[in-house]
Amino acid sequence: MSAQSGGRLAVDPVHASGSGPIVRLIGLEKYYGTNHVLRGCLLEVMPRETICVLGRSGSGKTTLLKCINFLEEPTVGSVEVDGIRVEANPLHPRSREHAEKIRQIRLRAQMLFQEFNLFPHMRVIDNVIEAPMRVRHLARAEAVEVGEKYLAKVGLLEQRDEFPARLSGGQKQRVAIARALAMEPKVLLFDEPTSALDPSLVGEVLNVMEELAHEGTTMIVVTHEMDFAREAADRVLFMEEGVFIEEGPPEQVLDSPKNPLTQVFLERFLTEGRIRRTRPGEEAPAPLPPPIGHTV
Amino acid sequence: MAALAAAGKVDLAFIRAQAPIILAAAPLTIFISIVSISIAVVFAVLGSLGRISRSAPIYALATLYVSLVRGTPLIVQILFVYLALPQFGIVLPALQTGILALAFNYGAYMTEIFRAGIQAVPRGQLDAAHALGMTDRDTLRRIVLPQALRIVTPAIGNEFIAMIKDSALVSIVGVQEMLFFARIIGSQKFRSFETFMIAALVYWILTMTFSFFQEALERRLAESDRRI
Numbered sequence: 428m429s430a431q432s433g434g435r436l437a438v439d440p441v442h443a444s445g446s447g448p449i450v451r452l453i454g455l456e457k458y459y460g461t462n463h464v465l466r467g468c469l470l471e472v473m474p475r476e477t478i479c480v481l482g483r484s485g486s487g488k489t490t491l492l493k494c495i496n497f498l499e500e501p502t503v504g505s506v507e508v509d510g511i512r513v514e515a516n517p518l519h520p521r522s523r524e525h526a527e528k529i530r531q532i533r534l535r536a537q538m539l540f541q542e543f544n545l546f547p548h549m550r551v552i553d554n555v556i557e558a559p560m561r562v563r564h565l566a567r568a569e570a571v572e573v574g575e576k577y578l579a580k581v582g583l584l585e586q587r588d589e590f591p592a593r594l595s596g597g598q599k600q601r602v603a604i605a606r607a608l609a610m611e612p613k614v615l616l617f618d619e620p621t622s623a624l625d626p627s628l629v630g631e632v633l634n635v636m637e638e639l640a641h642e643g644t645t646m647i648v649v650t651h652e653m654d655f656a657r658e659a660a661d662r663v664l665f666m667e668e669g670v671f672i673e674e675g676p677p678e679q680v681l682d683s684p685k686n687p688l689t690q691v692f693l694e695r696f697l698t699e700g701r702i703r704r705t706r707p708g709e710e711a712p713a714p715l716p717p718p719i720g721h722t723v
Numbered sequence: 724m725a726a727l728a729a730a731g732k733v734d735l736a737f738i739r740a741q742a743p744i745i746l747a748a749a750p751l752t753i754f755i756s757i758v759s760i761s762i763a764v765v766f767a768v769l770g771s772l773g774r775i776s777r778s779a780p781i782y783a784l785a786t787l788y789v790s791l792v793r794g795t796p797l798i799v800q801i802l803f804v805y806l807a808l809p810q811f812g813i814v815l816p817a818l819q820t821g822i823l824a825l826a827f828n829y830g831a832y833m834t835e836i837f838r839a840g841i842q843a844v845p846r847g848q849l850d851a852a853h854a855l856g857m858t859d860r861d862t863l864r865r866i867v868l869p870q871a872l873r874i875v876t877p878a879i880g881n882e883f884i885a886m887i888k889d890s891a892l893v894s895i896v897g898v899q900e901m902l903f904f905a906r907i908i909g910s911q912k913f914r915s916f917e918t919f920m921i922a923a924l925v926y927w928i929l930t931m932t933f934s935f936f937q938e939a940l941e942r943r944l945a946e947s948d949r950r951i
Contacts (some may be wrong), residue, residue: 493831537855540850544850562857592947
């Protein structure tokens with residue numbers, strides 16, 4: 428089921444862990460019905476690398492991220508995280524073995540959502556320790572220790588006994604980051620983590636993310652925050668119609684893009700200040716709009 | 724009441740003498756209601772999981788259960804368990820009959836309440852739990868059901884109040900709960916007005932007391948929603 432598309436595909440299936448890429452996507456394609464959202468994505472992310480994925484709404488960025496941890500099952504291709512490789516197999520019910528591999532990938536690739544998705548019925552600390560206890564099987568005391576460490580890291584230790592409803596959006600996203608970090612993952616996947624935030628709260632979240640990036644956390648960040656990409660990314664990828672059309676260091680992609688589509692996107696972004704915000708669920712099922720000349 | 728007593732229509736001495744007997748049966752009414760609603764919740768959780776199941780036979784079974792039970796009168800179900808099942812060698816005492824029939828019946832109504840509650844939990848909650856690596860079972864037990872339970876608490880409270888009243892129906896198979904005594908004593912002494920008044924008053928007090936606790940519970944469950 429692993430049809431492979433694209434050029435540099437004869438990748439060595441085995442790699443010495445530590446030296447090779449931590450995330451490797453090979454020929455990833457995704458259809459929603461007849462809508463071809465991902466059209467053969469190749470991506471290798473090295474340990475300690477921070478990459479930003481830019482692109483218009485509907486270009487497939489969120490779908491790409493959700494295919495990495497199988498919140499969406501890719502139609503074709505394979506995902507490898509930290510040496511664990513899963514082939515897309517959407518037509519069959521998941522076998523026990525397949526499901527377990529997916530779970531192992533999820534443990535290593537933690538995702539942050541646009542809408543935070545904290546558990547509203549649990550206090551902050553319980554949000555953070557739930558998965559370490561259930562999934563990593565830490566004892567409660569140990570999980571609390573880990574949880575408090577990461578809450579302190581995002582500056583929210585004082586809020587440990589609050590319910591999420593009492594936090595601001597920025598605080599919620601920081602708790603979500605602490606919750607993901609408490610799983611001690613190999614890579615963090617950010618799906619437009621600041622898009623749902625009040626502009627005045629964006630900074631506190633980006634600060635935490637920048638700190639993580641500078642500490643060498645491996646991160647794949649889908650974002651519209653150009654300043655963050657410039658400041659924190661080692662590499663920027665520009666996505667259009669389900670493929671990466673440009674890739675390079677931030678200065679190069681952001682300041683002197685080669686691809687005309689990237690140029691158009693960035694120009695419009697600079698003139699409008701901010702492109703249209705993607706609502707949850709909107710990006711995925713919406714039919715792909717014509718390549719250019721469409722915003723609002 | 725006082726006017727009726729003065730006119731000789733209501734026998735206050737009779738009430739004083741008989742009320743304790745009827746009141747003594749109130750604990751059984753409460754017992755039947757609590758046990759039945761507890762078992763009904765189990766039926767309802769299983770039923771609602773069946774109603775959202777991707778497995779066709781399980782979905783069909785749960786749908787049949789809801790349809791069948793909601794489509795027939797409770798009193799028929801009670802009599803069926805008591806009088807028809809013995810033909811197949813299943814003989815249940817009156818009390819067990821009443822509890823089983825009430826639980827089975829209310830389980831079906833509450834199945835639909837639970838199903839709606841489970842489906843009202845936002846999709847993002849499932850995504851977040853799965854993304855954290857939680858199994859389907861843990862996701863359901865730790866993330867979905869607690870939130871669903873909070874959503875359905877008011878509706879379940881209403882079901883419980885209805886259950887307290889419907890528990891009177893089990894007197895038809897001879898369970899000696901409140902209505903049973905009210906009926907027997909009333910007709911023996913030709914004082915049904917008095918005995919039914921007593922029974923009605925007790926049902927009313929029971930449901931009002933429960934409503935009070937229900938509100939307290941809802942306030943407690945809403946704690947995590949409070950912003951200040």
